Amino acid sequence: MAKEIKNYTEEKKSGYLNMELLRFTTAGSVDDGKSTLIGRLLYDSKAIFQDQMEAIEIASERKGDEEVNLALLTDGLRAEREQGITIDVAYRYFATPKRKFIIADTPGHIQYTRNMVTGASTANVAVILIDARNGVLEQTIRHAYIASLLQIPHIIVCVNKMDLVDYNKENFENIRNDFNKFSAKLNVKDVRFVPVSAKVGDNIVDRSENMDWYNGPTLLYLLENIHISNDYNFVDCRFPVQYVIRPQSKEFPDYRGYAGRVAGGVFKINDKVKILPSGFTSVIKSIDTMGESLEEAFPPQSVTITLKDDIDISRGDMIVRATNGPNIGQDIDLMVCWFNEKPLQLKGKYAVKHTTKDVRCMVTEIKYKVNINNLENNTEDKTIGLNDIGRISIRTTKPLLYDSYRKNRITGSIILIDEATNETVAAGMIL
Amino acid sequence: MEKNHINHLLELEAESIYVIREVASQFEHPTMLFSGGKDSIVMFHLARKAFWPAKVPFPLLHIDTGHNFKETIEFRDNLVKKTEAKLIVGYVQDAIDSGKSIEEKGVNASRNILQTTTLLDSIEKNKFDAAMGGARRDEEKARAKERFFSHRDEFGQWDPKNQRPELWNIFNGKKNMGEHFRVFPISNWTEMDIWQYILMENIEIPKLYFTHKREVFNRDGIWLANAPFMQLKKDEQIEVRDVRCRTIGDITCTGVTLSKANTLEDIIQEVAATRTTERGGRADDKRSEAAMEDRKKEGYF
Numbered sequence: 199m200a201k202e203i204k205n206y207t208e209e210k211k212s213g214y215l216n217m218e219l220l221r222f223t224t225a226g227s228v229d230d231g232k233s234t235l236i237g238r239l240l241y242d243s244k245a246i247f248q249d250q251m252e253a254i255e256i257a258s259e260r261k262g263d264e265e266v267n268l269a270l271l272t273d274g275l276r277a278e279r280e281q282g283i284t285i286d287v288a289y290r291y292f293a294t295p296k297r298k299f300i301i302a303d304t305p306g307h308i309q310y311t312r313n314m315v316t317g318a319s320t321a322n323v324a325v326i327l328i329d330a331r332n333g334v335l336e337q338t339i340r341h342a343y344i345a346s347l348l349q350i351p352h353i354i355v356c357v358n359k360m361d362l363v364d365y366n367k368e369n370f371e372n373i374r375n376d377f378n379k380f381s382a383k384l385n386v387k388d389v390r391f392v393p394v395s396a397k398v399g400d401n402i403v404d405r406s407e408n409m410d411w412y413n414g415p416t417l418l419y420l421l422e423n424i425h426i427s428n429d430y431n432f433v434d435c436r437f438p439v440q441y442v443i444r445p446q447s448k449e450f451p452d453y454r455g456y457a458g459r460v461a462g463g464v465f466k467i468n469d470k471v472k473i474l475p476s477g478f479t480s481v482i483k484s485i486d487t488m489g490e491s492l493e494e495a496f497p498p499q500s501v502t503i504t505l506k507d508d509i510d511i512s513r514g515d516m517i518v519r520a521t522n523g524p525n526i527g528q529d530i531d532l533m534v535c536w537f538n539e540k541p542l543q544l545k546g547k548y549a550v551k552h553t554t555k556d557v558r559c560m561v562t563e564i565k566y567k568v569n570i571n572n573l574e575n576n577t578e579d580k581t582i583g584l585n586d587i588g589r590i591s592i593r594t595t596k597p598l599l600y601d602s603y604r605k606n607r608i609t610g611s612i613i614l615i616d617e618a619t620n621e622t623v624a625a626g627m628i629l
Numbered sequence: 630m631e632k633n634h635i636n637h638l639l640e641l642e643a644e645s646i647y648v649i650r651e652v653a654s655q656f657e658h659p660t661m662l663f664s665g666g667k668d669s670i671v672m673f674h675l676a677r678k679a680f681w682p683a684k685v686p687f688p689l690l691h692i693d694t695g696h697n698f699k700e701t702i703e704f705r706d707n708l709v710k711k712t713e714a715k716l717i718v719g720y721v722q723d724a725i726d727s728g729k730s731i732e733e734k735g736v737n738a739s740r741n742i743l744q745t746t747t748l749l750d751s752i753e754k755n756k757f758d759a760a761m762g763g764a765r766r767d768e769e770k771a772r773a774k775e776r777f778f779s780h781r782d783e784f785g786q787w788d789p790k791n792q793r794p795e796l797w798n799i800f801n802g803k804k805n806m807g808e809h810f811r812v813f814p815i816s817n818w819t820e821m822d823i824w825q826y827i828l829m830e831n832i833e834i835p836k837l838y839f840t841h842k843r844e845v846f847n848r849d850g851i852w853l854a855n856a857p858f859m860q861l862k863k864d865e866q867i868e869v870r871d872v873r874c875r876t877i878g879d880i881t882c883t884g885v886t887l888s889k890a891n892t893l894e895d896i897i898q899e900v901a902a903t904r905t906t907e908r909g910g911r912a913d914d915k916r917s918e919a920a921m922e923d924r925k926k927e928g929y930f
Binding site for chain 1: 639654683770789804805
């Protein structure tokens with residue numbers, strides 16, 4: 199199909215079919231102006247419609263705001279509008295001729311850290327806001343730490359409300375230095391800094407005329423141009439089988455296809471592959487989508503693979519390259535972020551979801567809790583409660599086919615589920 | 630585009646297909662809501678792609694208000710026949726006849742809200758444990774906060790403050806007896822993505838989406854189609870105009886757009902240039918600032 203699309207675009211010469219998709223998450227403390235920043239991005243990039251604008255103009259007037267409150271664009275639920283806060287992750291969309299953007303707008307209050315982790319889990323870029331008047335706060339450290347823990351490849355720090363510090367260069371540079379000082383302890387590779395005023399519109403979409411001393415790009419320019427094509431692992435082939443397709447129809451009496459989404463590497467027709475956990479080997483016969491066959495498949499494509507041999511394969515199995523497999527094991531070390539009021543129980547049993555596999559596990563050890571104020575490991579107080587982050591070991595009922603989260607965000611991630619309430623209680627990043 | 634890279638439409642497609650396959654794997658009796666509108670047509674197209682060359686392994690469910698554009702029903706029946714899909718129809722009229730639902734009165738009367746009762750009844754009657762819907766997060770601000778897998782209690786209610794966190798592409802569809810899920814495979818698509826994808830995939834859609842002459846009247850700035858069960862106010866007058874539908878829903882509350890767009894390319898240009906949201910023409914959303922949130926909490930999709 200990839201081929202057909204190429205021909206299609208060549209025929210049509212329509213630029214929009216060559217757009218890339220970029221997902222980013224925004225994080226900031228309460229009142230850092232995050233909603234305003236998103237409102238500004240949407241407004242200045244003309245993603246806001248007239249009826250939406252009219253609705254918030256009326257609402258701003260009713261609330262007695264002097265100017266149109268762009269934050270109202272993103273506050274979706276009634277309680278949020280009433281209290282002027284954001285409760286849950288909200289997703290926003292806009293596009294420029296270069297890219298389509300999905301924003302996971304996450305609240306900054308401490309009690310909603312789980313939402314930031316949720317938003318961060320699929321993001322290519324984290325936009326972290328800092329109020330120019332307040333500088334780096336405890337919550338900034340938390341946000342940067344979560345971005346590094348979830349291995350978001352790129353971080354953009356927006357020093358906001360520059361208009362309230364007279365667009366002072368030193369102010370911006372001090373914050374940048376403070377951030378770099380503590381982020382040196384984190385595993386973040388690509389950090390950029392932009393001085394902005396979301397309210398006024400400085401350096402969001404248009405270059406600011408108020409900060410001659412800043413020669414760098416605007417926020418939108420960065421979002422449009424950051425290099426994201428290496429954000430997936432294209433080396434280590436991983437194909438978790440999601441669903442087995444057996445039409446048993448007149449037209450396809452013997453068709454047996456393994457449907458799933460490529461989690462890593464590039465699979466090609468005639469590749470020698472191994473099926474895990476059985477260990478049987480075979481050769482890829484075809485890579486199918488509706489009515490068409492592909493030469494190759496790579497992340498994040500959803501395809502159906504057929505093999506030359508008849509092997510018993512089911513959901514939860516994994517197709518890999520014969521010479522390059524994942525780890526196979528039942529004792530797994532991971533970092534967890536805890537989402538539930540009921541703390542993590544040592545020796546407690548939880549349901550586990552990992553790629554397309556469901557197993558159960560027991561927590562065998564709590565190694566430490568991370569003190570996210572100074573990023574030190576606390577080995578004394580090991581209670582992992584709501585919004586805490588820690589390192590634990592689990593033993594699963596069946597072996598998992600996994601990679602470290604650092605190597606592959608898909609095969610390296612799990613969730614824990616409370617078996618009594620069915621709630622998702624933790625996000626786990628395998629070490 | 631670089632090597633090993635797919636465009637935004639193919640990435641959205643891959644995500645939606647993954648979600649649809651998860652539903653077929655995690656639930657025993659899933660269904661896919663089908664209204665005959667472009668979003669559900671695209672969603673059904675994605676479902677066919679997800680399971681090809683096998684047939685779609687779940688039935689379609691249409692909640693029929695009885696106030697349809699007749700072209701929608703014709704289109705639905707044709708599509709079902711062509712794809713050998715299974716279709717179940719829940720009639721709002723049945724709930725009205727049995728006294729379970731009470732019809733709204735007055736000029737702005739609509740059966741849109743009544744869909745909720747019939748939807749919940751159909752889910753219970755057919756023992757569906759998951760219903761996929763073609764809602765998109767860009768449509769409305771309460772929808773912007775929806776998960777892909779949206780948990781509903783035994784009354785079908787949505788609790789926006791207590792949603793399950795949804796991480797990576799791991800979807801937790803575990804539930805207790807009597808509870809069910811709403812799943813939104815095309816959550817991340819925008820109106821523009823839908824149109825571009827229809828063009829790219831050459832998907833057939835009802836003729837209503839293209840320009841045609843129709844009897845319409847103007848109410849509070851919105852053009853509504855004339856139909857036998859529409860009640861006109863005194864100062865409203867029927868005129869014949871060139872119009873097309875931007876969304877297709879219950880005829881009583883779906884506005885039409887004055888347009889001469891004749892091809893998909895025309896429509897895409899129109900969507901790119903337009904300055905109002907597509908739900909801007911939906912009278913059901915205009916009832917109050919939190920109209921959608923309230924309906925969703927009660928079990929609307």
